[in-house]
Amino acid sequence: MTTSGLLLYARSRTLPRTVAALAATAALAVWAAHGLDAYLDPSRRVPVVALAPLAASALIGASLYSASDELDRTAVRPWWRRRLVHLLALTALAAALLPWAVLGHTSSFGPPAMIRNTLGCVGLTAASAVLLGARLSWLPVFAYVSAVYVAAAGVDGGSVPAWAWLMQPAGERGAWLVALVAFAAGTVLYLLRGARAEGTRD
Amino acid sequence: MPTIRVTGLHVRHRKTVALDSLDVDFGPGVHGLLGPNGAGKTSLIRVLATVAEPAGGRVEILGEDTGDHRRLGDVRRRLGYLPQDFGYYPGFTVREFVAYVAWLKEMPAAATPSAVERAVARVGLADRIDAKVRTLSGGMVRRVGIAQAIVNAPQVLLFDEPTAGLDPEQRVEFRELLRELGTSATVIVSTHLVEDVAAACTEVTLVDEGRVAYRGTPQSLAALGETAVGVSGDNPIERGYTAALRAHRAHGSAAQAVRTLEGTAR
Numbered sequence: 001m002t003t004s005g006l007l008l009y010a011r012s013r014t015l016p017r018t019v020a021a022l023a024a025t026a027a028l029a030v031w032a033a034h035g036l037d038a039y040l041d042p043s044r045r046v047p048v049v050a051l052a053p054l055a056a057s058a059l060i061g062a063s064l065y066s067a068s069d070e071l072d073r074t075a076v077r078p079w080w081r082r083r084l085v086h087l088l089a090l091t092a093l094a095a096a097l098l099p100w101a102v103l104g105h106t107s108s109f110g111p112p113a114m115i116r117n118t119l120g121c122v123g124l125t126a127a128s129a130v131l132l133g134a135r136l137s138w139l140p141v142f143a144y145v146s147a148v149y150v151a152a153a154g155v156d157g158g159s160v161p162a163w164a165w166l167m168q169p170a171g172e173r174g175a176w177l178v179a180l181v182a183f184a185a186g187t188v189l190y191l192l193r194g195a196r197a198e199g200t201r202d
Numbered sequence: 203m204p205t206i207r208v209t210g211l212h213v214r215h216r217k218t219v220a221l222d223s224l225d226v227d228f229g230p231g232v233h234g235l236l237g238p239n240g241a242g243k244t245s246l247i248r249v250l251a252t253v254a255e256p257a258g259g260r261v262e263i264l265g266e267d268t269g270d271h272r273r274l275g276d277v278r279r280r281l282g283y284l285p286q287d288f289g290y291y292p293g294f295t296v297r298e299f300v301a302y303v304a305w306l307k308e309m310p311a312a313a314t315p316s317a318v319e320r321a322v323a324r325v326g327l328a329d330r331i332d333a334k335v336r337t338l339s340g341g342m343v344r345r346v347g348i349a350q351a352i353v354n355a356p357q358v359l360l361f362d363e364p365t366a367g368l369d370p371e372q373r374v375e376f377r378e379l380l381r382e383l384g385t386s387a388t389v390i391v392s393t394h395l396v397e398d399v400a401a402a403c404t405e406v407t408l409v410d411e412g413r414v415a416y417r418g419t420p421q422s423l424a425a426l427g428e429t430a431v432g433v434s435g436d437n438p439i440e441r442g443y444t445a446a447l448r449a450h451r452a453h454g455s456a457a458q459a460v461r462t463l464e465g466t467a468r
Contacts, residue, residue, distance in 0.1 A: 005305030008298055012291045068289035071350070073253040075306040076275045 009082065018063040018090065025055045026097035033101040045102050045109040047149075049117055050166050052101060054145045056094040057121035061137030063090065064129045064195045080191040087187055091122045112170035120166060120179030121145070123186030130186075134195040204229045205358060205388040206250060211259035213245045213412075220245035222412035223259070232384035234399030234420070235392040236443060237409035243392040244286060246409065247362045250390065251283040263358055279307055282356035284347045286363050292336045296322055296346050299335055303350040321353040322346075324379060326372075340367040348376070352383065359389040365398055377402040396439045400424070408446050415450035 010016065029052035033045060063086070066072050072079070095118045099111030106112055121141055129137035145166065152164035161174035168175035204227035213221040221242045235243050248254035249261060252268050264280055266273040290299055300318045309317060322331050325345040330338065335346055344367045351359060361380075365373045380402040383389050393399065399406050400420045408416035408423075416423065420439060427435060427442030435441035 004301070004311070008294075008302040008305060011293060011298075012302060014293075066289075067291050070253055070285040071283070071288055071303060072306065074251060074278050074281065074283050076278045076308040078275075 012066065012068075013063050013086065015063060015086075015090075018059050019093065021059045022056055022090070022094055022097060025052060025059065026094075026100060028052075028055075029098055029101035045105075046167060048101055049109045049113050050145060050149060052098050053094070053114065053117040053121040053166070054141060056098060056118060057125040057141055058138035060087070060090045060094065060122055061125035061129050061134055061141075063134075064126070064137065064190070065134035065198070066195065069195075069197045079194055083191050083194060084187075087122070087126060087190060091118065091183075094118050094122070107171050108169045110170060113168075116170065116176055116179045117166045119183040123179070123181075123183035126186035126190040127182075129195040130189045130193045132196060133198040135198060137195070205264060206390075207260075207262040208246075208250075209260045209262075211246070211249065211261065212257045213242070213249060213254070214257045215245070219412055221249075221256070224409075224413060226407060226414055226417075228388050228390060228405075230384070230386070230388050231404035232380050232389045232391065232402050234403035234406040235390055235409060236394075236396065236399060236406060237415070238447070241409045242412040243409050244362055245412075247283075247360050247390065247392050248285075250358075251281065251285075251360050252278060253283075253285075275308075279354070280357045282351035282354060282359040284351040284361045284364055286366075288347045288350075290335045290343065290346070292334070294335055295332050296327055296335055296338070296349070297331045299346060300350045300353050304353045307354040309354055317353050317355070318349075321349040324352065325349045326375060341369055341372055344368055345372070348379070357387050359383060359387050361389070361391045363393060364391060365393065365395060373398070374401075396437070396443055400437075400439050408443065408450075410447055410450050413450075416446035 029048055032052075033048045095115045098118055099114045102110050102114055104110055124141045124144065125137045128140045132139070148164045148167060152160065152167045155164070161168050161172050162178055165172075165175035165178040206228040208224060208226045211221050211224040212219070224242070224246065235246065237243050245254065249256050249268075250263065252263075252274060261268045263277050266277045268274060268277055291302070294302065297318055300321055301314055304314045304318060319328070319331065322328055325348045327342060327345055327349065330342065335343060338346065344364065348361070348364060351361065365376055368376060377398060380389060380391065384402075384404065391398065391403065403420055406416070406418060406420050406423055407414060423442035423446065424438040425442070426445050427433070427438035427440065430441050430445035433441045433444040433448065435444050
């Protein structure tokens with residue numbers, strides 16, 4: 001891979017803009033979290049811990065779009081390595097930036113919960129990009145997170161950590177397991193298939 | 203020996219059969235791929251470009267079986283492809299877009315800048331090489347597509363509707379480029395325009411309902427048109443096209459259709 005080739009690849013996927021948008025999302029999350037009285041009640045951080053990863057994953061999902069997918073498919077080198085680097089680099093960046101919004105309280109809704117939710121949301125978004133296309137990849141995750149956010153309030157039970165994993169405190173192992181499985185499955189699916197082609201075909 | 207050999211190719215789009223046990227081969231020269239909408243031309247081009255996987259059959263390009271994924275890189279390195287709708291990155295200049303494709307083809311970095319300039323000059327866009335692709339007219343964008351297809355000096359070139367959007371003068375220039383490319387490469391051009399085939403192709407393959415309906419030279423297709431009775435068309439090659447399609451649909455097999463047409467011509 002040549003440097004200029006990699007730069008062209010980065011620009012083709014609007015990566016500079018995505019990085020800037022991720023930084024802006026993190027800044028917004030810091031600002032939003034600042035207004036919460038989270039030291040008295042850490043669960044007030046839940047909106048930030050759930051919505052910031054959602055926004056970040058939507059940005060990452062959009063960056064998976066290729067305007068010339070048909071030509072990309074004629075590439076000499078298999079795509080999986082580039083896809084892996086692309087997805088992991090942006091996920092790592094989001095997972096490094098977003099926790100700044102919720103420093104402290106590592107056992108409840110602090111940085112570990114933010115990282116868990118980032119991984120889970122990115123995994124779901126990557127899988128959606130494969131199934132629906134990159135530009136619509138945010139939609140199923142948005143619907144899921146919205147539904148969980150509404151439905152999980154005040155609900156208790158054995159299966160809650162599984163379906164409402166992103167509303168759980170950081171110490172909840174079941175929630176971590178679901179988020180990690182979602183991340184691994186979404187990543188592998190995306191590496192193998194790439195984002196679904198968007199456009200007309202004869 | 204043919205550069206491309208297709209045997210028993212079967213392509214499906216959900217429940218629709220796009221190509222049905224298609225056998226065809228292509229050698230060096232310019233080959234016109236004609237046929238009505240939905241005949242399977244684009245499906246064939248996409249399989250040859252290795253961007254679509256067939257449901258069955260075998261495709262050999264430059265002696266390599268494209269079903270063998272370990273050899274796919276070698277094939278792609280020597281292949282150029284202009285899809286019907288290639289898409290481009292709005293922020294890219296002509297130079298950057300063609301260089302991006304050169305990078306996909308793993309051309310040596312040192313050779314890329316001159317290859318890009320050469321390809322862009324061949325399509326008559328040298329003076330717009332640093333213009334953003336999004337600022338160009340439809341015809342110019344099409345020429346950028348042609349430039350990216352030839353940047354790696356491919357041995358096999360696949361063009362899907364290359365002249366769509368080109369004005370008459372640009373089409374004449376493109377036909378000239380095709381003839382030039384055909385002297386050293388196997389060029390397959392899918393088109394609706396029989397004038398392009400008549401002017402630039404050494405051989406014509408008519409595809410209909412996923413099968414080869416006719417093969418011959420543009421001259422032999424025109425000869426069919428000269429003798430065909432009761433078929434419409436503005437020139438002999440168009441009438442030959444219609445006659446070949448009718449015969450194929452009536453007899454169901456390319457060989458029978460050709461025999462029938464030859465009988466009619468005699």
